[in-house]
Amino acid sequence: MSFMKKKESEKIRVLFVFGTRPEAVKMAPLYRTLQKDAHFEPLLCVTAQHRQMLDAVLDIFQVRPDFDLDIMKTAQTLSYITTSVLTGVENVLKECRPHIMLVHGDTTTTFASALSAFYQNVPVGHVEAGLRSFDMFSPFPEELNRRLVAPMASVHFSPTPANRENLLSEHIQAPIFVTGNTAIDALSYTVREDYTFKSPALQNMPQTGDRMILLTAHRRENLGAPLRQIFTAVRQVAEEFPKVRIIYPVHPNPAVRTPAYEMLGSLPNVRLCDPLDVDDMHNLMSRAYLVLTDSGGLQEEAPALGRPVLVLRTETERPEAVRAGTVKMAGVETARIYTLTKELLTDASAYARMAHAANPYGDGHACTRIAQALLYLFGCGDKPTDFVPEP
Secondary structure, three states, X not given: OOOOOOOOOOOEEEEEXXXXXXXXXXHHHHHHHHHOOOOEEEXXXXXXXXXXXXXXXXXXXXXXXXXXXXXOOOOOOHHHHHHHHHHHHHHHHHXXXXXXXXXXXXXXXXXXXXXXXXXXXXXXXXXXXXXXXXXXXXXXXXXXXXHHHHHHOXXXXXXXXXXXXXXXXXXXXXXXXXXXXXXXXXXXXXXXOOOOOOOHHHOOOOOOOOOEEEEEOOXXXXXXXXXXXXXXXXXXXXXXXXXXXXXXXXXXXXXXXXXXXXXXXXXXXXXXXXXXXXXXXXHHHHHOOEEEEOOOHHHHHHHHXXXXXXXXXXXXXXXXXXXXXXXXXXXXXXHHHHHHHHHHHHOHHHHHXXXXXXXXXXXXXXXXXXXXXXXXXXXXXXXXOOOOOOO
C-alpha cells in the first residue's frame, strides 16, 4: 500500500491506536516525540482493552487520548475485543483520515486495528515488528496476532536485526527499519535515583544493589500446574535464603492470586502486592538484584538496567538477550528455576556475566529513529541509520 499524499504545508497526521498497559508504555514515548516535531500531527485512539492499567500509564506520561472506545467489560472474550475494536477504529479512521496509523506489537487491539485500517485503505506502521516465538499457541493469541499484522503493514519498525530477518524470511516486501525498542526509551521518563514509591507495599525499599528479587508470573499458558511449579521454586529459594527479599506484584486473575497467596503468602521474606503503576515497576526493577518473569517487556527493560533475567517460559520471541547473555531461559520446572536462581545468588562471576552483558534491544533512541523514518517515507527527510546492537 502506498502512503497517502499530502500537501507540502500539511502536517503528517499520525493516528496511534493502542489499548493495553504494555502498548501504552512503549507507544507513549513515541507519541511524545512526534508531539515535539512540527512536521507531525499525532492523534491518539485508545481502545481500553485494559482500562485502569491503561489510564495509569497515560497519566504518568501526561498523554490524553483524542478518541476513547472504552470497550473493556467483565469477562470479555477475544472475539468481543476483536469485533469491538474493528468497528470502533473504523469510525475513528473515517473521522480523522490519518496519513498513517501506528499500532504496536501483538495484542488483539493491534490485530483488529490493523485489519480495520486495511479495510479503509489507510497505511499501517507496525512498531515492534518481527518478533516470533515460532509456536502459534505460545504466547496465545499474541504470536498469531503479530504474524497477521505483518502482511497488512505498510512499514515495519523492528527492534533488532534478527526481527528484520524474521520478516524477510516471510517474504515481507514493505520497508523495514531497525530502530531499537521504544521500551528502552520509556525508562528515561520513569526511572530516577530519587524516586519515591507510591504503592504502600513498597515503602522503605532497599537501595540499588541490595538483594531483592522481583517476580512476575501471570501468562495464560503458565496457569495451573506450571504456575504451581514456579511458586514451588520461589518458595524453596525464599526458605534457603531468608535474607533475600522477594517482591511479587500479583495479577488480579484468581487463577494467579489464589495459588500465589496459598503457596507464598506465609513466607516472611516474600511480599505479595497488587499490580504496580509503570513508574513504580520500573524503579522497583532498577533496585532489584535479579528478575524472574514470564513477561515479554521485562526481558527488554531489565537488561537495560543491568539486571539479570530468568525467563519463566519454555520459549521466547526475544532470543537476542539469551544470545547476549543478559537472559536465561529457566522454563517452568521447579528444579531448573531453583538451580538457576541459586547460582545467581551464590556465584558472583555468573551474576556479573549477566549483569554486565550488552543490552541488544536499544540505546534509548528508538523513537527518534521511527520519527526520522516517517519523515523519510513522506518525503520530508533523510533515511535514518539502523540501530546496531553492541557486539
